[in-house]
Amino acid sequence: MDAQDRVAAFVDEHDMGADPAYRVLDLAAEVGEIAGDAATSSEYGAAPEELTVSEDELGDAVFALLATADALDIDAEDALETSLAKYERRLDESGSAGSE
Secondary structure: OOHHHHHHHHHHHOOOOOOHHHHHHHHHHHHHHHHHHHHHHOOOOOOHHHOOOOHHHHHHHHHHHHHHHHHOOOOHHHHHHHHHHHHHHHHHHHOOOOOO
16 A cells, blocks of 8 residues: 555545545645744744754645545656656756756
8 A cells, every 4th residue: 555545545534535625725734834844943044054844744744745636536656757757858858857
């Protein structure tokens, strides 16, 4: 059982099913909490060497991402493979993984 299946089983077992729109909002909120941790711990970028992010908050974001993928009927591993292929293509074409 992969991570997405584990999250889906947990959601089902605990009657935590939700509409995809809610899942997307929850994901945004969890990523926002990570950004908040990063901002305050690094003194809003003034001390980047001090940046810390809570493992718990990062785990919440991973859970929210996998729950979102499941709610949208998207296989997270397939989505990752597509994304990695895109970055590889960009690196081959322009030498940068960033979008143009």
